[in-house]
Amino acid sequence: MAHGTSLQYEPVAEIGGGAYGTVYKARDTESGQFVALKSVRVQTDQNGLPVSTVREVALLKRLEQFDHPNVVRLMDVCATQRSDQETKVTLVFEHVDQDLKTYLERAPAPGLSPSRIKDLMRQLLCGLAFLHSNRVLHRDLKPENILVTSQGQVKLADFGLARIYSCHMALTPVVVTLCYATPVDIWSTGCIFAEMFRRKPLFCGESEVDQLGKLFEVIGLPPEDEWPTDVTLSRKHFSPLLPRPITDFVPEINEQGAQLLLKMLTFDPLKRISALNALEHPYFQDEETLT
Template sequence: MAHAASMQYERVAEIGGGAYGTVYKARDTESGQFVALKSVRVQTDKNGLPISTVREVALLKRLEQFDHPNVVRLMDVCATKRSDQETKVTLVFEHVDQDLKTYLERAPAPGLSSECIKDLMRQLLCGLAFLHSNRVMHRDLKPENILVTSQGQVKLADFGLARIFSCHMALTPVVVTLWYRPPEVLLQSSYATPVDIWSTGCIFAEMFRRKPLFCGESEVDQLGKIFELIGLPPEDEWPSVTLSRKNFPLLTPRPIKEFVSGISEKGAQLLLVRYGFNLGLFIP
């Protein structure tokens, strides 16, 4: 892990506070390029940084060798020792001015064309397939961490950060949104790559709607909203978790087009691969 001088990066503006702490737009004083800085304080012991943090950062650095067009570039990693117990780790990413949330908000009425949505989805899935093939789960896919360049190029950001910063996340006041989480995670049943596919489905629907598909206010409320669309899973597919199936009304699946108007038949079928699930949703 590089111990680069933080003087190399001159903060320009605060981009926002995410689940992983404050994010800054900065200028690389050597190249003049704009970058995004994401810092976290990591607890250290007598051996230095936890091996799990070093391993996760090394994996992200290794992905850089592939220079994938749909994945945001990790340009540098800086570690600054703050005390014997704490090290500040700063990840330096390429900076992209706009995320998908902003892109959708700025789209003039009546919204994005089918061709544009198809192109965005193809790029998103290319980036995701690359991450999954390298054993990286995103875990927190949502429009805010899908970046869109002025040329319409999609770049996935914040992948792998959930694992690097997991020890820190409990300390941040930001609540990670529930809206893109699949039922198996809401029910604390399992956590595998299909989690990212569910989130992608939610984002796909949002491209047509220009607003989120499921806006739950709690885990139970989120599940209720999901079951209004896909129906209540049968008893034999309900995982053995603390939350009982009896907490939810007996709902039957409803047509996708009731929720996502303007989607084509093929688009609806693609969405159902993950929402209609056979309900394979509870099987890791």
């Protein structure tokens, strides 16, 4: 990681913020092109940056070599020591002007066409399958973190240091964690899939309990044997509900799309479809092929 090269990037506007810091649009003073800067504060010790952080940055840099079309490019990494206990690590990404939230808002009524939604979903899943195959989890997929270029190309963004499964973690006995982690991204992708049709969120609760209640109104109350054992919220808090047809909530979706959406919104993470398998779903086959 380069030290002090953050002077090369001149911030011009704040474009977002989150739990891991503020994201800025900046100009590369050497090339003149715009970039996106995302800083993460990392605790340091007498040996400098933790090995895990160095490893994770190396993994991000390795992903850049693949230059995947559906993952935002990491162009540079800068480290600036703020104190003996803290270093600011700045990730420099390619800049895209528009996210999926804005893209959906700008679409003229009645919204995106079914073929456009299918194309966006295919690209989204391609990027996700690539990240998952390299042990990178997003864990915060939402329309604001999915970029759409002026040519309609989807690029997954805002996956930072705190969201990477290191090689060490993948080789420990607790590998089951990874099985539970990647399906979180698939659930989020299902919610985004529905939102592309609805132009509003599928589940919009005011609290955790309310959110789960709205979720069970759609998929039904899960059976006792699927209820997680390591949570404080009991299944008894919720009324027994049977699943309703997904088309009640997403009426514009076709039959194959509805089937795929339900596979993404399967309650048990271990039974949820993977990004790779989702890409093989009949929904993505051409109509001519299906007939």
